[in-house]
Amino acid sequence: MAHAGRSPEELKDISQLGSQGTRYPSQYAPEVLETFDNKHPGRDYFVKFNCPEFTSLCPMTGQPDFATLYISYIPDVKMVESKSLKLYLFSFRNHGDFHEDCVNVIMNDLIALMNPRYIEVWGKFTPRGGISIDPYCNYGRPGTKYEAMAEHRLLNHDLYPEKVDNR
Template sequence: MAGRSNDELKSQGVSLLGNQGTSYVYEYDPGVLEAFDNKHPNRDYWVTFNCPEFTSLCPMTGQPDFATIYISYIPDQRMVESKSLKLYLFSFRNHGDFHEDCVNIIMNDLIALMNPRYIEVWGTFTPRGGISIDPYCNWGRPDTKFVAMAEHRLLNRNLK
């Protein structure tokens, strides 16, 4: 986030970036997410996060599930701060939910935080029992061109 002063970021509610006393939350906590102002709100552009060390727990067996989570969004006025996103994803470590629920929860929490123009979340979970599960969800802001984009991307997700 070059070009932003620490005071500017703190005034926007960003407190984790640069904080050396980071504490990790071991239970699901969307309250750890922080956002900052988008310096380019008049332009549509992608922001993508690849999170290869996501873990959660199977709600039935309590066994760990491992995944790479891909988050892509087109911001509007607010953007998620990456360190807070890392800590938020870490908070799933002891959270018991199915893969499909995890990606939808992540998407819903990011929509609530940022109100992006468009967002998609995709999880590629490590196979367990010989089956991998790769849930995908997306959302386009209602009454905008991004609703059609969300529908198109969902309907054409697995075309090769």
């Protein structure tokens, strides 16, 4: 399959995109994540994923938890391929973990995968028992301006929670 602007060599490590035989993992599967080269490594820019159909399981009750996940990152050399990210996030469907753990595990896996300059993951979980939980985590590469950016964004995150409109 031809992809505009990318040589076959650049796409050699991407196996999910365009595959007609997609297999959806039934258990947590970070190994499905794939990367491709950033064609603009000399420029800072955000890549944002909005994932409105994230599900995981409560580790105590086994009941499903639903969320919209927002993943934003500033790439360096590698970028995450979106279909592999979709399959990875789907692998949480039967994964029992607390909301806070899910967003941190996702961020840690993406850092290990592509070593971004900056990344943040925000989960807006739908209420259960009258309470919603919206964990946010971020990371900026240590010793760089992105570390200071991460601190600033964390300290100023969600200053106006009454304006959250996903419920």
